[in-house]
Amino acid sequence: MLKTAVLGYPRIGEGRELKKATEAYWKGGISREVLEETGREIRRKNWLAQKEAGIDFIPSNDFSFYDQVLDMTALLGAVPP
Incomplete structure (x- = not known):
């Protein structure tokens, strides 16, 4: 049986x-x-x-x-000193 996988999923969100949230955070x-x-919600939507x-192996x-x-x-x- 064929199994499906993806190597990654866009992390920026639909909109x-x-x-926008990262830039707003940087600006205070x-x-x-x-x-x-915001990150949790994007991850939840991506996984869902x-x-x-029907992806079998979700990263x-x-x-x-x-x-x-x-x-x-x-x-x-591996960050150099």
Whole structure:
């Protein structure tokens, strides 16, 4: 039986919510909690869309608020001194 997977899913949100929330946070217009809730809601919608599409293997830990490469570098402990 054929199984389906995706390598990642757009993280910005349908209406570019993540970009708007990140910029608002940088300007002091929203709190960290509001920014984090925006991220949670985008992830929830993304996972649900993939589930409803019948994707068998849904990726996790693929979300970044801004820089995916920097986040992975820090996760791996590869940031130079």
